[in-house]
Amino acid sequence: xxxxxxxxxxxxxxxxxxxxxxxxxxxxxxxxxxxxxxxxxxxxxxxxxxxxxxxxxxxxxxxxxxxxxxxxxxxxxxxxxxxxxxxxxxxxxxxxxxxxxxxxxxxxxxxxxxxxxxxxxxxxxxxxxxxxxxxxxxxxxxxxxxxxxxxxxxxxxxxxxxxxxxxxxxxxxxxxxxxxxxxxxxxxxxxxxxxxxxxxxxxxxxxxxxxxxxxxxxxxxxxxxxx
Numbered sequence: 174x175x176x177x178x179x180x181x182x183x184x185x186x187x188x189x190x191x192x193x194x195x196x197x198x199x200x201x202x203x204x205x206x207x208x209x210x211x212x213x214x215x216x217x218x219x220x221x222x223x224x225x226x227x228x229x230x231x232x233x234x235x236x237x238x239x240x241x242x243x244x245x246x247x248x249x250x251x252x253x254x255x256x257x258x259x260x261x262x263x264x265x266x267x268x269x270x271x272x273x274x275x276x277x278x279x280x281x282x283x284x285x286x287x288x289x290x291x292x293x294x295x296x297x298x299x300x301x302x303x304x305x306x307x308x309x310x311x312x313x314x315x316x317x318x319x320x321x322x323x324x325x326x327x328x329x330x331x332x333x334x335x336x337x338x339x340x341x342x343x344x345x346x347x348x349x350x351x352x353x354x355x356x357x358x359x360x361x362x363x364x365x366x367x368x369x370x371x372x373x374x375x376x377x378x379x380x381x382x383x384x385x386x387x388x389x390x391x392x393x394x395x396x397x398x399x400x
Contacts, residue, residue, distance in 0.1 A: 216234075216237075216277075216278070216280065216281075217277040217278045217280075218277075219233055219234060220234065220271070220274070220277040220278075220280045221277045223268075223271055224271045224272055224274065224277070231268060231271075234280070235264055238281070238284055239260060239264065241363065242259075242260045242263060242264075242284070242285075242288045243256055243257065243260050244362070245285070245288060245289070245292070245358055245359075245362070245363060246259040246260055246288060246291075246292055248343070248346065248354075248358055248362070249289070249292040249293075249296070249351070249354060249355060249358065250292055250295055250296070251343075251347065255295055259288060259291045259292055259295060260288065262291055263284065263287045263288040263291055266287050266291075267283075267284050267287055270287075282365060282366070282369035282372065282373070285359060285363065285365060285369065285373060286369070286372060286373040289355050289359065289373050289374070290373065292351075292355065293351055293352065293355065296351045338396070341395070341396060342392070342396060344395075345391065345392050345395035345396060346358075346392070348391070348395065349388055349391060349392075352374055352384070353384050353387065353388045354388070355373070355374060356370055356374060356381060356384045356385055356388060357385060357388040357389070357392070359373065360381075360385055367381045367382065
């Protein structure tokens with residue numbers, strides 16, 4: 174199958190793309206994906222529709238994944254502009270390559286693979302070291318929904334300690350080799366399987382386990398002052 178041409182409005186497939194909302198029967202807001210599109214379809218069905226050229230279906234996938242991909246790219250690259258560019262390039266590449274995706278239920282792992290490899294390409298091409306993230310506010314803004322967060326209602330002292338811990342974690346991540354950093358992020362922050370991580374990084378599941386063990390050891394050592 175041939176790749177899909179990129180439509181003129183591909184600029185919408187970018188981190189920070191605007192989301193429109195309408196009100197459903199239950200009074201809750203729901204995304205407006207255009208007439209005839211049902212956002213409650215299972216993801217495989219939505220991917221299949223996008224493969225057939227349904228832009229509304231693909232835009233639903235963009236809304237679902239763009240923030241996750243940005244957090245991954247930002248943690249990998251430590252540069253907001255490069256992370257945004259990487260997300261856009263990954264989304265455009267996924268649109269072009271969708272017709273060649275054999276298993277619609279493998280979309281998430283495939284998309285992470287595209288984004289991770291683009292991040293690694295950027296790191297290989299760099300002539301200087303990436304700028305480290307040291308601002309706790311930046312770290313907080315990148316935290317996954319439902320991941321490590323300061324408990325609601327925490328006192329200011331606890332929140333400050335938590336922010337410092339997160340900034341320390343980012344600094345430690347910066348010391349990991351890029352592939353090892355990607356391995357840890359994909360597993361610990363994005364929940365990918367060993368098989369998907371192995372396919373992304375072109376190593377065996379056993380290699381993934383070994384790399385994760387080394388990354389976890391280095392992170393534990395680096396974070397020892399907060400234990």
